[in-house]
Structure formats: C-alpha cells, structure tokens
Amino acid sequence: MNSIKYLSCFVILLFLFGCISDDTHGPEQNTTTNSVVDDNNTSIIEEGCDPVCDAKYDCISNSCILKQGCDYDNPACDHDYNCIGNECILKKGCQYNNPRCDSEYNCINNDCVLKKGCQYANPKCDEGYECINNYCILEPSESGSISIKGEVVDSTGSGISGATVQLTSQSVSNGKIYRMYILDEKTTADGSFYFSDSDITEGELGYRLGEPPYYFFLTIYKEGYIDEFIYDYDETPKELSSGEWNVGKITLSDLGTRNEMSEGRFTVKYYDGDEECAEIAMDSMQEYYPQVMEILEVEPYSDTTDFTFNTILEQGYGDWLGSSNGIWTVCYPWTDNIDNPQIADMWNTAIPHEMAHHVQLYLKKPYWAEEGIAQYTTKTINDEIDCSEEFVSIVDLHGENMPAYDSAACAFHMLEQEQPGFFQELLQTMEDDNTNCNRESGYFIKTTMSDVYGSDLTEYFVGNFGFDTETLEDENHCP
Ligand SMILES: [Zn+2]
Numbered sequence: 253m254n255s256i257k258y259l260s261c262f263v264i265l266l267f268l269f270g271c272i273s274d275d276t277h278g279p280e281q282n283t284t285t286n287s288v289v290d291d292n293n294t295s296i297i298e299e300g301c302d303p304v305c306d307a308k309y310d311c312i313s314n315s316c317i318l319k320q321g322c323d324y325d326n327p328a329c330d331h332d333y334n335c336i337g338n339e340c341i342l343k344k345g346c347q348y349n350n351p352r353c354d355s356e357y358n359c360i361n362n363d364c365v366l367k368k369g370c371q372y373a374n375p376k377c378d379e380g381y382e383c384i385n386n387y388c389i390l391e392p393s394e395s396g397s398i399s400i401k402g403e404v405v406d407s408t409g410s411g412i413s414g415a416t417v418q419l420t421s422q423s424v425s426n427g428k429i430y431r432m433y434i435l436d437e438k439t440t441a442d443g444s445f446y447f448s449d450s451d452i453t454e455g456e457l458g459y460r461l462g463e464p465p466y467y468f469f470l471t472i473y474k475e476g477y478i479d480e481f482i483y484d485y486d487e488t489p490k491e492l493s494s495g496e497w498n499v500g501k502i503t504l505s506d507l508g509t510r511n512e513m514s515e516g517r518f519t520v521k522y523y524d525g526d527e528e529c530a531e532i533a534m535d536s537m538q539e540y541y542p543q544v545m546e547i548l549e550v551e552p553y554s555d556t557t558d559f560t561f562n563t564i565l566e567q568g569y570g571d572w573l574g575s576s577n578g579i580w581t582v583c584y585p586w587t588d589n590i591d592n593p594q595i596a597d598m599w600n601t602a603i604p605h606e607m608a609h610h611v612q613l614y615l616k617k618p619y620w621a622e623e624g625i626a627q628y629t630t631k632t633i634n635d636e637i638d639c640s641e642e643f644v645s646i647v648d649l650h651g652e653n654m655p656a657y658d659s660a661a662c663a664f665h666m667l668e669q670e671q672p673g674f675f676q677e678l679l680q681t682m683e684d685d686n687t688n689c690n691r692e693s694g695y696f697i698k699t700t701m702s703d704v705y706g707s708d709l710t711e712y713f714v715g716n717f718g719f720d721t722e723t724l725e726d727e728n729h730c731p
Contacts, residue, residue, distance in 0.1 A: 300314065301315065301316050305317075308324050321339070322335035322338055322339065323335060324338075332348050345363075346359035346363070346364050347359055348362075356372050370387070370388050371386040397494065398449050398452060398464075398493070398495065398496070398497070399447060399449055399452075399496045400419065400446070400452070400468065400470075400492075400497045400498075400499065401444065401446045401447070401497075401498055401499065402444070402445055402470075402498065402499030403439075403443050403444045403445075403500070403501050403502070404417065404439045404444075404445065404474075404502050404504060405501050405503055406477075406504060407503060407505060407506065409501075410443070411439070411440075411441070412474060412477070413438075413440060413441045413443060414438050414474065415439045415472055415504065416436050416437075416471075416473050416474065417437050417438070417439060418433065418435075418436040418470065418471040418473075419433075419434045419436065419452065419468060419470060420432060420433055420434060420468065420469050420471060421461050422467040422489040429586075429592075429594065432457070433457065434452065434457050434461065435451065435452070435456075435457060437451075452466075464492070464493040465492060465493040466491070466493070467489035467490065467491055468489055468490045468492060469481060469482060469483050469489045470499065471564065472502055472504065473563060473565055475565055476507050477506060477507055477563075478505045478506075478507055478523055478524070478563065479564050480502055481584070481585045482499055483585075487585055487589075505524075507523065508523070508524065510523055511524065513530055515534060516538075517555060517556050518534060518537045518538065518541075518557050518558075518559065519556065519558045520534050520559045520560075520561075521558060521559070521560045521561065522583065523583075525583075526561045529561055529583035529587050529588045530561065532587075532588055532590060533561075533603075536599050537579075537603065537607070539603075540603045540604045540607055540633065541557070541607060544604055544629055545611065547608075547628075547632055547633065547676075548611055548679055549680070550611065550612050550615065550679050551683065552610070552612075553576040553611065553612070553613065554576060554578075554610075557578055557579070557607075557610060558579075559579045559580075560578060560579070561580075561581065561583045562580050562581070562582055567580060567581065570652065571602075572602045574605070574606030574607065574626075575609065575610065575613055576610060576613045576614050578610060579603075579606040579607070581602070600634060601630055604630040605626045605629070605630045606626075607629075608629040609622070609626050615679065615682040615683060616682070616688055617682065617690050618693045618696055619650060620646040620649040620656070620660045620663075620717075621660065621663075621696060623649065623656070624646070624657070624660025624661050625664065626657075627657040627660060628660075628661040628664045628665055631658070637662070637665050638658075639665055639666055643659035643662060643663075643716050643717055643718075644656050645659075646660045646717045647693065647717065647719050647720070648718075660717075663713070663717055664678075667701075667705060667712075674704060677704050678704045681700060681703070681704055682700065687730070692727040692730060693713075693719065693724060693727055694723065694724040694725065694727020694728035695728050697710065697713050697719070697724055698724055698725075698728045699728060699730070710724055
C-alpha cells in the first residue's frame with residue numbers, strides 16, 4: 253500500500269503547488285469548506301469525500317481513488333491470466349504452459365494431443381517396416397553377403413569335374429517371367445562349385461540382379477549327362493537376401509539314348525524326363541503341319557519330320573532351330589508348362605515358324621526372304637499379321653531379329669493382299685526353277701518376284717525395306 257500513500261501525497265502536493273503558484277488564494281484554500289477542485293477526475297474536498305465515492309473507489313485524503321486490483325482493471329490482468337478474487341491467476345492448460353505438454357504431445361486447442369507418426373506409436377509401423385525419422389521405411393534386408401555352393405556328382409556319388417554351373421536370375425514383370433543369365437563357373441576336380449558374393453553381385457552382369465531379395469536358379473550341364481535345373485523347391489526360384497545357399501549334392505544322370513515316339517510323318521526324339529515336352533511337340537506338329545502346307549503349297553523337302561529335344565550343349569546357340577531335316581529345341585523345366593500363356597504362345601509361334609523352314613528351306617532365297625516366308629506363314633495362321641507400323645530395314649538381316657522378321661513377313665503379305673495368289677505362285681516358281689541366283693536379292697526381287705508380280709518391284713523394296721537401287725542392279729547379273 254506504499255504506492256497509495258505516495259499517490260495521495262502526490263495529489264496533495266499538486267494541490268499545494270497549485271496554491272503556491274496562485275498568489276491570490278494562497279494557503280487559505282486549505283481551510284475553505286466545500287471548496288471543490290477537479291483535478292484528474294479526482295474529487296477533492298477538505299473533509300471526507302462528498303459526494304461519497306463510487307464503490308470502486310476509496311476515499312483517501314478527501315479523494316475518491318480507484319481501488320487497486322484486477323477486479324477494478326487497475327491494473328487488468330494479462331490475457332494469460334484470469335482475475336479470481338481480485339488476483340491475476342495463470343489460466344490452466346498447455347496453451348499457458350500450466351502445465352506444459354510432454355514432448356510426445358502437441359498442444360492443440362489447449363489440450364495435449366499425442367503427436368502423429370510411428371515415433372509415437374500413433375500408429376505403429378506394420379511388420380517388416382522400421383520407423384526412421386517418424387516414417388515407416390521398409391526394413392532393409394539383413395546386411396551381409398550372399399554365396400552359393402554345391403557339389404555335382406555322378407550316379408555313383410563321385411564328383412564330376414568340368415561341369416558348367418550357370419547362375420540365372422528370375423524376375424516377373426507384367427505377368428511375364430524373365431530369366432537372365434548372370435554368370436557360370438565350371439566345377440573343380442572334386443565336383444564342387446562356389447559363387448562368392450563378389451562373383452555374383454560385382455560381376456559384369458551383376459546389375460541384372462536389381463535389389464535384394466534375389467531370385468536364383470541354377471542350370472548344370474556337361475557333355476554326356478542330362479541337364480539339371482536347380483530351384484529352391486518345385487519350380488520356385490531360390491530367394492536369397494543374405495547368407496549362403498548350400499545346394500548340396502546334385503546328381504547328373506547319364507544321357508543314355510534318346511527315346512522316340514512316331515505318328516505318321518512325325519517322330520519326336522527325347523531323353524528320359526522329357527516325356528511331357530515330347531507329347532506337346534507331337535500334338536503341335538500334327539496341328540500346325542497341315543496349316544503350314546495349306547499356305548506354302550509346295551512339295552516338302554522330306555517325307556518325314558523329326559522333332560529333337562537336345563541337351564543345352566547339343567542345342568548350342570538358339571532356343572529353336574528348324575531345317576530341312578527337322579526341328580530342334582531344349583526341354584527346359586518350363587517348356588512343358590503350356591498353362592502359362594507365355595509358354596503356350598511360344599509353342600504356337602515357334603512350331604509354325606520352324607515348320608515353314610523345314611518344309612521349304614530347300615527353295616533358294618536370300619536370308620531375309622527365308623525368315624519373311626516363315627514369319628508370314630506363322631502370322632497368317634495365327635491371324636495376327638500387322639503391317640501398319642513402319643518397317644525396319646531387312647536388307648542386312650542376319651541372326652534372330654523379330655522386328656526385321658515381321659517387316660520381311662509384310663513384304664510378302666502386302667503383295668499377297670494386292671494380288672491374291674501371288675505368294676503361292678512365287679513359291680511355285682521358285683520350286684520349278686530352284687536357281688542359286690535366287691540367293692541374291694537383286695535377282696530374287698528384280699527377276700523372280702517381279703516376273704510373278706508382273707512389274708518391277710525395285711521401288712517397292714527400295715522404298716519400304718531399306719534396299720538400294722544400285723545394289724539390286726548389281727546383283728541382277730545372274731544369267
Ligand atoms: Zn526362322
């Protein structure tokens with residue numbers, strides 16, 4: 253209450269000074285009854301307050317002085333405080349740090365609310381995820397290296413040295429299964445093999461593995477033995493993120509002799525274990541041979557068709573081969589899985605294609621025409637020939653090149669569309685005069701094909717399929 257005393261004195265002093273400065277009244281005013289002076293809203297009378305002060309005021313030294321405290325807004329409380337019993341009391345709640353929230357909570361509308369995120373188990377991460385910086389991150393596979401080892405033995409249990417062990421990676425994309433070669437290794441003198449982590453992941457083709465977990469399977473082959481294919485179980489590849497895949501002992505069976513099954517002109521040759529592949533091959537040949545013959549209408553080279561299932565080594569390059577003598581492929585573990593549309597599609601295109609080679613390969617022609625005729629036959633049978641896209645050059649075609657095969661098929665298809673019967677007449681002409689000259693594109697296009705067509709096809713092949721006018725001219729000097 254010191255301040256109130258001081259205020260009172262201050263007011264009185266002001267008054268006194270006022271008197272002192274006003275010589276005419278002098279100190280007598282102090283004693284004047286009912287003399288009222290207004291000064292700063294303070295009514296001052298000499299004895300007591302008249303009129304009586306309002307309830308909010310105290311009468312001090314004849315002055316109505318506003319009472320002290322928040323009830324009288326003198327002073328009012330800060331906005332964080334409530335005025336209770338004329339005292340400013342800090343409001344309750346986290347907004348006023350009274351009390352403040354734990355560090356795991358946010359103060360929202362004056363309530364402590366648990367923060368969001370896995371760090372606060374709100375919500376927790378699913379299994380297999382790790383909470384990092386409040387985000388659920390897929391747990392990295394266990395760190396550590398991978399390796400694969402095993403031993404290749406013969407039927408007596410002795411190690412086979414020099415067998416090839418090929419490591420393949422499998423991936424699935426758009427429902428299609430892709431198997432990609434990673435590396436291979438030969439077994440040591442005691443038949444063992446070992447792929448170290450660096451062999452697998454740091455090799456030239458290690459990038460094909462992608463991120464772990466990896467999916468592996470092994471192909472093992474050696475001359476004189478039946479190929480083996482090693483999965484984790486059934487036909488599921490081995491999933492490996494870390495650690496060692498110990499394949500154990502793999503027994504290679506002796507190759508023995510090929511089995512045979514024959515029906516009519518068809519014979520299928522296969523090893524033990526390839527029976528299902530053999531059945532599919534026989535059925536497919538019987539289905540497609542008449543359709544191929546209906547399109548080609550030439551005398552087949554041979555009275556018989558042999559379909560041979562090779563080992564990987566016997567097959568050498570290429571999954572499928574067709575020649576005048578027959579057709580060859582490898583019976584892989586998936587080759588007989590025709591419930592898989594991808595495998596069914598393989599059979600439905602490979603058989604008519606190779607069968608077309610088999611029937612008319614003896615008719616001499618350039619390589620692009622050989623593949624074009626085989627592909628035209630296949631696409632026509634499957635009713636899926638499409639010549640609406642721009643063609644690729646076929647003039648230098650060699651090896652397997654599907655876009656070029658398809659363009660070459662169109663070279664025949666479009667002429668056949670324009671002149672129905674053209675294709676069969678062309679083959680008939682080639683059969684009647686199976687001249688070596690037809691091996692040259694110049695002669696084949698400018699003479700054989702153009703004669704059947706009725707006018708020069710040079711522009712057709714130059715404009716669409718990458719041929720060069722001068723080269724065709726140079727190659728047309730066959731007698
Ligand atoms: Zn071909």
